[in-house]
Structures are given as structure tokens and as C-alpha cells.
Amino acid sequence: VQLVESGGKLVHPGGSLRLSCAASGFTFSSNWMNWVRQAPGKGLEWVSTTSSEGLTTYYSDSVKGRFTISRDNAKGTLYLQANSLKPEDTAVYYCAKGAGLGQYDYWGQGTQVTVSP
Numbered sequence: 001v002q003l004v005e006s007g008g009k010l011v012h013p014g015g016s017l018r019l020s021c022a023a024s025g026f027t028f029s030s031n032w033m034n035w036v037r038q039a040p041g042k043g044l045e046w047v048s049t050t051s052s053e054g055l056t057t058y059y060s061d062s063v064k065g066r067f068t069i070s071r072d073n074a075k076g077t078l079y080l081q082a083n084s085l086k087p088e089d090t091a092v093y094y095c096a097k098g099a100g101l102g103q104y105d106y107w108g109q110g111t112q113v114t115v116s117p
Contacts, residue, residue, distance in 0.1 A: 001023075001024075001025040001026050001097065001106040002022075002023070002024045002025050003021055003022070003023055003095050003096070003097065003106060003107065003108035003109075004021065004022045004108055004109070005019060005020065005021045005093065005094065005095055005108045005109065005110060005111040006019070006020050006021075006022070006111055007019040007020050007111060008092075008093060008111030008112045008113045008114075009112075009113070009114070010114045010115075010116060011085055011113070011114070011115055012085075012115070012116070012117060013085060013086060013087060013115055013116075013117060014084060014085065015085050015115070016081070016082060016083045016084075016085065017082055017085070017113065018079060018080065018081050018082070019035070019079065019080040019082065019093055019095075019111060019113070020077055020078070020079055021033070021035075021077065021078040021079070021080075021095030021108055022076065022077050023076045023077065023078065023095075023097070024076060026097070026106075028071075028073060028076040029052060029053070029073035030052055031052055031097055031098055032049060032050065032051055032052055032098035033049070033050055033071060033078045033095060033096070033097060033098060034046065034047075034048065034049045034050075034095065034096045034097075034098055034104060035047040035048045035049075035067075035069060035078075035080045035093060035094070035095055035096075036093075036094045036095075036096050036104070036107075037089075037091035037092065037093045037094065037113075038091055038092050038094070038110075039088070039090060039091040040090070040091075045060065045062075045091070046060055046102070047059070047060055047062075047063055047067065047080070047093070048060070048063065048067060048069040048080065049069070049098070050069045050070070050071055050078070052073075053073070054070060054071045054073070057069050062088075063082075063089075066082065066083050066084045066085075067080060067081065067082050067083070068080070068081040068083075069081075078095050080093065082113070085113075085115045086115060087115045087116060088115075089113060089115050090113060090114050090115050090116070091112075091113060092110040092111065092112050092113075093110060093111050093112075093113055094107050094108050094109075094110045095107070095108045096108070
């Protein structure tokens with residue numbers, strides 16, 4: 001199993017970006033997928049989850065209405081569109097393969113998102 005995130009960068013408050021996670025080594029279309037982040041000096045924070053077909057999505061209260069999770073099962077890729085970014089969104093963002101409710105069995109290496117004036 002391999003998960004490779006990309007798309008992280010420095011953006012100004014109010015800006016947008018799209019993160020990608022390229023998956024391989026398992027049947028991507030059969031698995032729920034997640035985005036989890038870790039801010040500097042803090043613990044892991046769940047951000048969003050999508051069902052295997054992408055029809056059901058969940059968001060943390062902190063990102064609801066600003067972030068959108070999506071997936072392209074034909075490409076084996078997970079996305080996170082992040083709009084109206086705030087400094088408190090600064091974190092390393094990880095994609096994680098679901099292994100049951102609130103559990104993950106594989107993680108990517110992460111991609112850094114920095115929101116700063």
C-alpha cells in the first residue's frame with residue numbers, strides 16, 4: 001500500500017488550494033478514505049471522510065463549509081479542496097486509508113500547508 005500526498009504550499013489567509021493523494025497497492029475504489037491533519041505542537045485532528053464510492057462525506061466542524069473531499073476511483077486519487085483558508089488550518093495534512101469507524105491502517109507521508117499573511 002502506498003499513499004502519496006501533494007499540493008501543500010504557503011497560502012495567504014482567504015486563499016485556496018487542492019491537496020491530492022495518489023493511492024496504489026490496494027483496491028482504492030473499495031475503501032473509505034480520510035484526511036487527517038496535525039498542526040505544529042498539537043495532536044492529530046480528523047478533517048474529512050469519504051465513502052468508497054464518494055457519495056457520503058463527513059467533515060469536522062472546523063472545516064465544514066470550507067473544505068470539500070472528493071475522489072476519482074478511476075485514477076486512484078483522493079482530493080481535498082480547501083477554500084477560505086485560515087491561519088489555524090496550518091498543519092501537515094495526511095491521507096489515511098480507513099479501517100473501520102475512526103480507524104486507519106495506512107498513512108501517507110503528509111504534505112505541509114501553511115496559511116500566513
